[in-house]
Amino acid sequence: xxxxxxxxxxxxxxxxxxxxxxxxxxxxxxxxxxxxxxxxxxxxxxxxxxxxxxxxxxxxxxxxxxxxxxxxxxxxxxxxxxxxxxxxxxxxxxxxxxxxxxxxxxxxxxxxxxxxxxxxxxxxxxxxxxxxxxxxxxxxxxxxxxxxxxxxxxxxxxxxxxxxxxxxxxxxxxxxxxxxxxxxxxxxxxxxxxxxxxxxxxxxxxxxxxxxxxxxxxxxxxxxxxxxxxxxxxxxxxxxxxxxxxxxxxxxxxxxxxxxxxxxxxxxxxxxxxxxxxxxxxxxxxxxxxxxxxxxxxxxxxxxxxxxxxxxxxxxxxxxxxxxxxxxxxxxxxxxxxxxxxxxxxxxxxxxxxxxxxxxxxxxxxxxxxxxxxxxxxxxxxxxxxxxxxxxxxxxxxxxxxxxxxxxxxxxxxxxxxxxxxxxxxxxxxxxxxxxxxxxxxxxxxxxxxxxxxxxxxxxxxxxxxxxxxxxxxxxxxxxxxxxxxxxxxxxxxxxxxxxx
Numbered sequence: 420x421x422x423x424x425x426x427x428x429x430x431x432x433x434x435x436x437x438x439x440x441x442x443x444x445x446x447x448x449x450x451x452x453x454x455x456x457x458x459x460x461x462x463x464x465x466x467x468x469x470x471x472x473x474x475x476x477x478x479x480x481x482x483x484x485x486x487x488x489x490x491x492x493x494x495x496x497x498x499x500x501x502x503x504x505x506x507x508x509x510x511x512x513x514x515x516x517x518x519x520x521x522x523x524x525x526x527x528x529x530x531x532x533x534x535x536x537x538x539x540x541x542x543x544x545x546x547x548x549x550x551x552x553x554x555x556x557x558x559x560x561x562x563x564x565x566x567x568x569x570x571x572x573x574x575x576x577x578x579x580x581x582x583x584x585x586x587x588x589x590x591x592x593x594x595x596x597x598x599x600x601x602x603x604x605x606x607x608x609x610x611x612x613x614x615x616x617x618x619x620x621x622x623x624x625x626x627x628x629x630x631x632x633x634x635x636x637x638x639x640x641x642x643x644x645x646x647x648x649x650x651x652x653x654x655x656x657x658x659x660x661x662x663x664x665x666x667x668x669x670x671x672x673x674x675x676x677x678x679x680x681x682x683x684x685x686x687x688x689x690x691x692x693x694x695x696x697x698x699x700x701x702x703x704x705x706x707x708x709x710x711x712x713x714x715x716x717x718x719x720x721x722x723x724x725x726x727x728x729x730x731x732x733x734x735x736x737x738x739x740x741x742x743x744x745x746x747x748x749x750x751x752x753x754x755x756x757x758x759x760x761x762x763x764x765x766x767x768x769x770x771x772x773x774x775x776x777x778x779x780x781x782x783x784x785x786x787x788x789x790x791x792x793x794x795x796x797x798x799x800x801x802x803x804x805x806x807x808x809x810x811x812x813x814x815x816x817x818x819x820x821x822x823x824x825x826x827x828x829x830x831x832x833x834x835x836x837x838x839x840x841x842x843x844x845x846x847x848x849x850x851x852x853x854x855x856x857x858x859x860x861x862x863x864x865x866x867x868x869x870x871x872x873x874x875x876x877x878x879x880x881x882x883x884x885x886x887x888x889x890x891x892x893x894x895x896x897x898x899x900x901x902x903x904x905x906x907x908x909x910x911x912x913x914x915x916x917x918x919x920x
Contacts, residue, residue: 458679460672460860461800464792469834471787475827479837480780482823485698485764492760494851497654499700499756500742503600504906505692507608508647510592510601511541512868513685535680536872537644537865542608543636544591552589553581560616560632562609563589565730573733576918580606586725588718597721599714600700603737610913612639615896622894641876642896642904644869645889650905652865655691655761656858664862665877669870670804672863678871681864683797686789687836688860690782691853694840695758698766703738704752704920711768721773738917743907745916753917760850761843763820786834794838795831798856807855810838814845 459465471479485492512535534540544550547559555561565579565588580588580595580602588596595605615635619626626634653661672681702709716722717735724730739745740753749755759766769778798809812830815821821841824830833841842854853861869875876887883891889904898908910916 457682457685458674460681460683460864461792461797464796464800465790467792467796468790469787469793469796469832471783471827471829471832471834473784475829476783476787476834477780478823478827479820479829479834480777480783481770482820483763483765483779483837483840484770485759485766492764493697493757494695494760495757496851497695497758498743499695499697499758500600500604500739500906501651501654502692502695502697502758503598503604503742504646504651505689505695506601507541507595507604508537508651509689509692510594511537511539513680535678536868536875537640537647538872538874539608539636539640539643541592541595542590542605542612547632550591553591560628560635561613564606564609564613567733567736568728568730570732570734573919576733576736578603578606578733578736578915578918579731580609580719582719582724582730586719586729588720593720596718597715599702599717599731599735600737600742602718602731607739607910607913607915608639608643610915611642611909612636614913615639618894618896637874638892638896640874641887642889642909644876645904646906646909648865648869649903652862655853656862657852657855660858661862661866664859664866669863669867671801671859672867674867674871676871678868682789683791683835684860684864687782687786687791687834688839688857689864690836691761691839691843691857691861693765693769693778693782694761694763694843694850696766696769697756697759698768700756701741701754703734703736703741703917705734707754711766715773734919736919738920739910740917743910745907745910753920761840761847761853762850763818763837763840763844782836783834786836791835794833794835794842794856797835797860798838801856801859805859807859808846810842810845815841817845 544553547554551559553562555563563581564577565581566575566577567579569575580590582588587593588602590596590605594601596602612635615638616631619631619635619638623634648661696711698711700709700711700714701707702714706713717724717728717731719725738753740749741756744755765779772778795809798807801807802809812825815830815833815838816825821830824833824837829837839853839857842857843852844850846854847857852858866877870877872878876882880886883893885891888902889895889898890902896904896908896912898904899911
């Protein structure tokens with residue numbers, strides 16, 4: 420099977436104590452205090468958690484099944500790469516190590532082993548001082564890049580994560596080697612940093628050593644924050660909502676000093692990405708019709724790198740043209756994968772995980788064990804703040820999944836995760852984007868995470884003579900649209916879009 424895969428194309432919650440926040444003004448960029456805890460976004464709803472039996476949640480989870488792989492179920496404006504950018508972002512802001520079997524019914528005691536900020540600590544870890552093994556010994560301002568395993572006429576290429584002799588990735592967050600698409604996303608950000616180093620060496624040659632590294636990290640982090648807010652979240656939410664909230668202020672995600680990670684967001688709302696996973700992808704010219712399950716084989720964490728393969732085989736390097744709108748149009752032989760619509764129906768693969776469990780059932784159960792409020796309770800609370808609607812039981816009860824929800828009384832009292840997905844289907848143009856409640860929560864949380872980071876571009880609004888935007892840099896990175904910067908712009912700047920087609 421190994422040779423076939425290489426050669427064929429088919430196939431917690433208190434808000435105190437707060438962690439110290441590292442400065443980007445040095446090379447050791449980690450946090451030294453105890454891990455921060457999660458927090459409750461809706462503490463007034465803590466006394467009325469959603470409650471459903473195991474049998475009811477199991478029945479609803481089973482009904483949340485995408486029945487086919489018809490492309491009409493794809494979104495119109497979210498290329499599939501954003502599904503895995505979303506996973507990369509999730510790993511940058513949350514790390515809850517509690518297994519489902521040990522989830523406690525006290526959301527105020529769950530540790531978050533990631534800083535709740537879009538600061539790329541999952542990429543930079545503690546910097547080249549304390550985590551120097553992530554960086555190139557011969558060029559210590561740059562990250563190490565791994566080399567692929569030759570296959571046939573394809574040579575070894577610098578298109579894999581760096582790995583130890585057992586095939587495990589040497590990166591700031593081991594979860595980014597869970598599947599091939601998030602691993603290649605992490606690799607793209609490693610290469611983005613290295614390309615910014617080269618850019619600064621060309622444009623500002625007096626910058627060297629620590630000063631060069633610090634400036635490169637600032638540029639990478641600020642552009643990443645911009646991408647997340649105005650390329651990714653803008654696609655998920657109502658048009659213009661991110662900028663409107665940025666200008667008018669947040670109403671439901673607030674904090675006194677520094678941001679916390681809302682348990683409602685991490686356990687339910689932001690798990691929207693599970694709905695966006697496709698059953699199959701056109702990965703590159705060699706694997707133009709690839710099952711989602713195969714993507715897990717080419718990783719060190721959950722797959723066969725380190726066993727059947729020393730590193731990633733060269734014919735499995737991603738073709739980014741198939742995952743982001745790099746070009747105006749692609750050749751007919753290079754289809755652009757789009758994400759699945761945001762709705763309560765998940766790909767069959769996610770109902771049949773390798774350990775025999777079902778992801779939707781696990782998500783529903785975790786939400787109950789974390790004592791999350793119902794979707795309706797959250798919607799009523801947010802309606803009182805910003806006027807978003809509350810879905811009716813009749814709206815929830817639509818479709819086969821809705822019929823099961825009604826059968827178990829969850830059309831009027833829905834699990835929060837299910838409610839967010841159902842709202843996208845009913846009120847988000849058929850799942851093209853999130854509905855009003857989901858949009859508001861996602862936009863406010865991400866804006867808050869950036870605004871609460873003392874090193875973010877929002878906190879330094881007067882940078883470069885005015886409110887910062889990518890074109891305000893002393894040495895701007897090239898972008899298709901002046902004043903903007905997208906994932907497609909980043910990949911074009913890295914200039915490693917389709918090494919194997």
